Structures are given as C-alpha cells and as structure tokens.
C-alpha cells in the first residue's frame with residue numbers, strides 16, 4: 338500500500354470482478370447516467386414495519402479486547418415486499434449489525450471479505466491510528482481478513498462504518514456496505530435519556546430498484562447517485578408504532594448523495610442533543626434539520642402531546658414528491674412519559690481560533706488535472722501524493738471553499754472539528770458541536786478548526802461525501818508529522 342492509481346485503473350480494466358464493480362465500469366463507459374426510476378415496481382408506503390439492525394455481540398477476545406467478527410458477503414434479501422434483492426452486506430444484512438461500545442474500552446473488529454471485489458472498511462468519525470482507518474487502497478482482498486483495532490478514546494457519539502474502496506465506494510455502499518457504530522459515554526445512562534426500545538437508530542438511504550427487485554446503480558458523476566425509494570434501516574418508507582412519550586433517535590444520512598431537510602409533519606420540534614462527534618453542551622430545539630450525506634444528528638422527539646391514533650410523518654423538506662416522505666410514526670398506545678431532557682448534557686471544549694498555528698485552504702471544484710470531473714485545489718486524488726502535513730498536537734484552521742454550483746459535504750478523517758464560520762457567520766447552535774462532515778454551500782466557504790492529537794503518520798484522506806464525487810477524484814490526503 339498504496340498502489341498507483343494508473344495500476345488500479347489497469348486492474349479495473351483487467352478485472353474479473355462482478356456485481357457493482359462491473360456495473361460501475363459499464364456505467365462509466367456510457368459516461369454515467371441519470372438517477373433512474375424504479376421501473377414497474379410498486380413500492381408500498383408506510384406498510385413495512387421499521388426494522389432495527391441487530392446489535393453484534395463479541396465472539397471472543399484479542400489481547401484482552403472484545404472481538405467483533407463481521408463477514409462481508411452477498412445475500413438475497415426481501416427489501417421491497419414480494420421481491421428479492423441481491424445485496425452486499427456486513428454479515429449479509431443491510432444496514433450491517435450495530436456495534437455498541439463504550440468510550441475508553443478498545444475493541445477489535447475482524448472484517449472478512451467474501452465478496453468478489455477488494456474492500457476496505459472505514460469507521461466514519463472514528464479517531465483511530467492510520468493503519469486501521471480503512472484507507473482507500475488498504476485493501477482486504479477477496480478471501481482475506483483484517484483486524485481493525487479501534488481505541489474508542491473519543492466522546493460518545495453515533496459513528497458508522499462503511500466501505501471506502503478506491504473509485505468504488507459509491508457502488509459498494511449502494512449495494513449495502515454500511516452499519517452503525519455507537520460509542521456510549523460512561524455514565525450516559527444517568528442522563529435519563531430514552532434508552533432500550535426507546536432509543537432508535539434511523540439510517541436513511543435512497544435507492545433505485547429494477548422491476549425484478551435488483552439494485553440499479555448508474556454512477557451519476559455530476560449529481561451523485563439519487564434513489565427514488567427512501568429506505569430507513571433497509572426498509573422502504575417504513576412505519577414505527579410508538580407510545581405517547583419521548584424517543585431518542587440517532588439519525589444518519591447514509592445516502593450516497595441525497596440532502597435531507599428533516600421536519601415532522603405535526604410541526605413538533607426535534608430536541609437536538611448531539612452532532613456527528615458527540616453531545617452538544619445543551620439541547621437545541623429545531624423544527625428543521627439539514628442533514629447532508631454522512632452527517633448524523635442525535636435528537637429527542639416527544640410524542641407525549643399526541644393522541645393514540647395520531648400519525649406523524651418524518652419529512653424531507655429538501656425534496657418534492659415521493660422522496661419528500663421518509664417514514665411514519667404511528668402513535669398506538671398511551672404510555673407514561675418519564676423524565677425530561679437535561680438542560681446540561683456534557684461540557685464541550687471550545688477550540689479557540691487564536692490557538693491555530695496554521696491555516697490551509699482547500700478549493701472544491703470541477704475539473705482536475707488529468708481530465709477527472711472533480712478536484713480539490715485543482716488536483717485529482719492521488720494515493721501517492723500527500724496534500725498536507727499538519728504537526729502532531731497542533732491546531733489548524735481549514736478553509737473549505739466551494740467553487741461549484743452544488744453543495745459538497747466535506748468529510749475529514751482522523752479527528753473531530755468545530756465549525757468556525759459558514760460564509761463568515763458563526764454556526765447555528767445545532768451545528769456548533771464536534772463534527773467530521775461539513776455542508777459546504779454552493780459557492781460558499783466554511784472554516785473549521787481541529788487539533789491533530791494522538792496519531793502521527795497517515796495517510797488519512799479527506800473528501801467530498803457525495804460518494805460519486807469521492808470516487809471521481811474529489812479526495813485528498815494528509816499525514817500528521
């Protein structure tokens with residue numbers, strides 16, 4: 338590692354690979370396509386109960402650390418009622434099993450690749466040594482395994498793990514390679530937040546299906562791949578039966594490219610308690626939450642004022658038509674609503690811009706050298722080029738400049754950041770916590786501040802999280818020195 342990009346392209350050209358690998362290449366040969374409709378398939382709305390991904394139990398230990406084993410394999414599953422869909426799944430399901438760990442307790446995740454393609458697994462939001470970060474060319478080849486050691490020495494937060502394979506992250510994630518990784522803060526249970534069955538993860542994704550139920554991927558280079566069917570936890574437009582009480586929802590936008598503007602149809606607010614990287618210091622009430630690909634939000638939704646028989650739709654106000662609905666909460670039972678959301682959650686260290694010793698500017702635009710459609714600072718991604726060398730322990734401000742007409746959700750690996758300003762204005766309270774993915778508006782500019790703690794070396798990548806932009810070279814990398 339790493340291999341040269343041109344060698345990888347040769348590898349692709351020679352490829353015996355199947356499934357989305359070949360599919361993506363074929364689509365590229367046609368110059369990419371538009372997001373298709375789901376053919377003649379009728380997809381019911383609010384007819385499928387919301388599934389919750391199972392939590393994975395450790396199967397043993399490695400050097401005293403709990404070992405979690407995941408096998409990446411193909412499976413045929415029922416997503417659209419009455420049809421079968423071939424997926425690529427962690428343990429054969431999508432989303433994959435949820436891993437729930439505690440801050441300060443390191444674990445080992447053994448990923449075994451039984452898929453017909455190279456893979457690499459990234460823990461999104463994880464602060465991990467570079468050899469366990471799932472670098473795009475740090476492949477697990479078919480038939481092989483890799484142990485990822487995750488220290489979990491970071492704030493309790495909703496993270497996720499997903500495929501990060503060079504040039505093929507989009508099709509691999511589209512086929513199903515994504516799952517949740519929840520780090521709990523020690524003592525979090527004493528906050529009295531809804532837990533157990535009242536703490537529900539929502540992985541929101543969009544997909545296209547052919548009439549036979551198979552996934553359709555067109556590698557839409559410009560807009561990113563957009564689906565006409567909304568899935569939550571792998572089910573189309575599901576419903577969840579709830580009681581008249583508070584629920585904690587850990588929401589991930591796991592879509593390749595779609596932007597969501599979350600709202601509840603009854604106008605009730607979300608009480609936001611966390612961002613990508615952990616708890617906010619204090620809860621924030623919001624009636625709308627913009628969620629770009631890979632962003633997470635931790636919210637409390639209170640159904641205690643609702644009546645049995647009410648239904649509340651989780652909407653996407655950034656869209657129209659069928660995809661403007663996400664799922665429905667059906668209030669089916671009266672339940673005692675115990676406890677309130679604490680007014681103070683956890684202290685959040687504020688990084689002071691005056692403490693930054695360096696500022697770097699990264700311009701996200703079309704047209705890199707070498708004819709790639711997307712670029713950072715005019716250059717396409719090259720796994721052999723280091724684009725920045727921050728010093729271990731130093732604090733830097735990164736200025737993310739968007740010179741294109743569409744938004745880019747920029748994700749930086751390794752550390753958590755705080756937004757300094759967006760187009761010169763301080764972030765709204767709900768965006769003021771720790772984050773690893775930043776919505777950079779069209780023609781806009783976001784400054785973020787972070788401290789390069791703990792891990793020297795690299796390379797760690799940063800990239801647009803519209804996965805088709807990432808796959809088409811809107812990625813760069815840094816090494817901590």
Ligand SMILES: [Cu+2]
Nearest residue numbers: 745801803806
């Ligand atoms: Cu982008």
